[in-house]
């Protein structure tokens with residue numbers, strides 16, 4: 001489980017993206033329900049949701065690529081779309097798989113991109129190629145690049161304008177395990193440089209391994225948001241192994257401070273204590289009653305556990 005807390009900068013910093021009452025309808029179809037959502041600065045933020053949840057629609061609206069039906073968007077402190085130029089000056093984004101001229105080299109593709117950016121962009125090309133690990137292949141045609149290399153060149157293209165915020169829609173899609181690992185390392189190093197990165201993904205595991213904070217959306221609605229540890233560790237349960245689980249269950253359930261004790265695996269109970277009960281109390285109560293304890297281990301919920309818990313609760317409510 002990723003227990004990385006959001007960096008202090010994120011806790012103290014301004015939101016880099018904020019929406020209020022944001023909605024998007026395509027005809028009768030509601031793609032984004034009124035959404036109040038914010039992305040803290042200085043961290044890797046995951047926008048997580050199943051296919052069709054509305055992630056790409058949200059990103060397109062944030063970037064001003066499609067109009068919102070109603071509501072407000074603030075991007076790097078600027079209202080969108082009214083102050084689009086000022087906002088986008090600080091943003092690099094990849095919304096679909098990045099496209100390049102296949103008969104030009106990686107370096108030539110960046111030269112073409114730099115020509116339409118600010119004056120410093122051309123001078124940054126070599127540094128950017130090194131930054132995304134493409135110096136050795138910079139003079140090969142982009143058409144010969146793997147998807148992972150094209151993704152990295154895409155990030156390089158974003159970095160030409162030295163953005164404060166990168167928005168990457170499904171950056172791990174289609175990558176092999178090595179490519180995924182490279183992308184994860186790249187995103188973490190962009191955050192270490194002081195940039196903010198928002199990625200969208202339907203891959204729980206990737207968001208959990210890569211991000212400091214996240215929002216979960218489904219059917220255009222915000223389901224949960226917070227730091228990774230806030231969302232993933234939603235349990236106080238403890239695994240209790242003993243020589244006599246039936247007796248252990250009876251002893252623990254005899255205490256008002258224990259709300260549940262069920263079999264987790266042979267010889268092991270999953271015990272739900274009230275919030276403030278220390279694990280050492282569970283041990284003491286059992287030992288005082290002559291039960292020999294051989295395991296006491298807090299349950300560390302994964303993001304997947306929490307995601308399934310949240311979405312199944314929603315499913316029941318619907």
Ligand SMILES: Nc1ncnc2c1ncn2[C@@H]1O[C@H](COP(=O)(O)OP(=O)(O)OP(=O)(O)O)[C@@H](O)[C@H]1O
Nearest residue numbers: 026029031049050051052053054055056057058202
């Ligand atoms: N141009 C469009 N016209 C009509 N409906 C659309 C359009 N774009 C998106 N939608 C609908 O809006 C909803 C959200 O789609 P969106 O592509 O934003 O989801 P997503 O979370 O990015 O999913 P995926 O991971 O599959 O890309 C879906 O029901 C989709 O069919």
